[in-house]
Amino acid sequence: MSHQTFWKPEKKIKEKKSYSSLGQRKKSKNPIPDWKKDIFAHHQSRPSRADRAEFPLEVISELIEETQGLCQCGCGRKSTQTHHVMPRGRSGRGVKTNAMRVCDTCHDRIQTNEEELQGWITTYSLTYGPRFWFDEQDWEEYNRKQAARERVEAEKKEHLESMKPVMELITSAAGRTLKAKEVRLLEAMDDKQMLVFTNMISDALKNFSVPASSYGYGERFED
Ligand SMILES: [Zn+2]
Numbered sequence: 001m002s003h004q005t006f007w008k009p010e011k012k013i014k015e016k017k018s019y020s021s022l023g024q025r026k027k028s029k030n031p032i033p034d035w036k037k038d039i040f041a042h043h044q045s046r047p048s049r050a051d052r053a054e055f056p057l058e059v060i061s062e063l064i065e066e067t068q069g070l071c072q073c074g075c076g077r078k079s080t081q082t083h084h085v086m087p088r089g090r091s092g093r094g095v096k097t098n099a100m101r102v103c104d105t106c107h108d109r110i111q112t113n114e115e116e117l118q119g120w121i122t123t124y125s126l127t128y129g130p131r132f133w134f135d136e137q138d139w140e141e142y143n144r145k146q147a148a149r150e151r152v153e154a155e156k157k158e159h160l161e162s163m164k165p166v167m168e169l170i171t172s173a174a175g176r177t178l179k180a181k182e183v184r185l186l187e188a189m190d191d192k193q194m195l196v197f198t199n200m201i202s203d204a205l206k207n208f209s210v211p212a213s214s215y216g217y218g219e220r221f222e223d
Contacts, residue, residue, distance in 0.1 A: 052135055053088035059096045071103040073110075081107045085124045086133035087117070093135035097128040162191060166198040173205050 086092030
């Protein structure tokens with residue numbers, strides 16, 4: 001026993017050492033495979049969060065021209081800054097539809113007044129649509145998630161449709177609607193299981209025609 005307890009940890013340490021030295025050797029010897037390089041390049045080419053919040057100069061100059069250099073609050077002063085209508089801390093991006101040219105005074109005020117901030121968010125939502133602060137990457141992610149959601153919904157709907165025949169079969173044979181836990185049981189089956197189950201029930205009912213509602217086993221036992 002004592003021999004074993006001594007021997008075990010020693011072996012573990014040895015294993016650990018050889019693992020790490022092997023890892024280091026591997027790292028320095030093997031060059032990065034091309035497919036991995038592609039992934040790294042892809043990640044590096046993606047702009048950072050801070051970059052995405054930055055308004056491009058052309059956006060700013062376009063906006064200055066369109067607003068005749070005035071503060072968009074309507075105070076009449078000249079604009080000096082570009083405000084993120086949806087703040088960058090709330091994922092507001094540096095896109096034109098999220099940009100508002102303002103003067104120093106109005107910018108300070110909006111940024112410390114949640115009610116006014118929200119007011120402009122509402123105005124921009126009405127003008128440019130919900131998610132007016134999205135950049136291309138946001139839309140890409142949003143559309144991808146939306147498509148995935150729709151796919152799941154469609155699959156769910158299809159699954160419920162596939163349950164219908166067997167549900168109707170059981171309902172009419174049993175002479176009652178299915179209980180919630182019974183529906184859940186059917187829902188838990190995948191399509192293949194559903195098919196097997198449907199065929200089985202259908203065959204069983206074909207060869208065993210009992211008038212619905214009477215002489216069920218359950219009823220006799222209850223008596
Ligand atoms: Zn102003």
